[in-house]
Amino acid sequence: MDDRKRRVLRAIVTLYGADGEPVGSGLLAEQFGHAVSSATLRNEMAALTKLGLLxxxxxxxxxxxxxxxxxxxxDNLLDTGARLPAEEKRQIDLLFREMDYDPERLAESAARALADLTGYCVVATTPKSEDLCIAHYEVMQVGRYTAAVLAVTNAGGVRTRTAKLDFALRPGDAQRLSQALNTYLTFRSAADVREEQMRAAAQSLGSAVYYPVLSAAVTLLREAGRPNVYLEGQQNLLNYAELADSFRTLMEFFSDTEAVKRYVSPKSERTTVLLGDELPEYRMPGFCIMTKRYLAGGGLTGAIGIVGPTRMPYRETIPRLEYFALLLGECMSGRVQEE
Structure with a gap:
């Protein structure tokens, strides 16, 4: 790969990304300002084809x-130092100021906003950590025989679950239940909560009839350790004819939680670009999944990614994704930018 072949490949990626049409030597000569003849460019294109790059x-x-x-x-030709224009940053800042900062809703809202901005599909995950736990429980009576268990995670997320009881709740029951849950189940990982904690909580209440509430609390704890995955803008992908054959596989991929965890959770701070041909279990020719990790504070991390055609304009798209990841992490951490 000499310098001219690199320039030819970079130009073809740019031109093909613009309209999705195969690039001929005439159009390529125009891109080079006719400084290189069409015949020479055809030879270079033939060489790149022989190398498997075209x-x-x-x-x-x-x-x-x-x-x-x-x-x-x-890996070799993309300029990753491009910066987002100040005006676009300002518009994105305004979008984030209007979002609900609850971690669950924030991830979903950010995914929707980025999908609208780019015209692609966007995936976002809520923060996860090996030691994610519940910091506070609250039990509220919502019916004569029904209690709602509300749990606040140490990442600031809020989850709820209802529990049906076989008897009518009495005044003070909700408060006693809240106290028992906060005494025996807070600041513990799901793996640390065993049967003895459940028994101790039930004994503190003086009866096993409250077990459905305890069970609901433990379920919330287990669910808190599993990041939620939000997918927005799937309809945008219908605008790219070359993705039609792989669209079904994409939906199957995003229904596979374990696969999403493996491929949409960058292991480093760098933006990761994964091509659809590179997923062994879910080959999706024509697709690209670009992901960026965000830091939510307290060792918690999540990810936001763009799903679109392989021919997307990477130089313009990557700075948008990275700025969304930056703001998402800041908002998750409570570091909200000033007006």
């Missing part, structure tokens, strides 16, 4: 980048 859809058609070509471009 493909020729039809005999007489121009070239398009292959999955291998996109991977080479992303």
């Amino acid at each position: 493909e020729q859809p039809h005999t007489s058609a121009g070239r398009v980048p292959s999955a291998k070509g996109y991977r080479y471009y992303i």
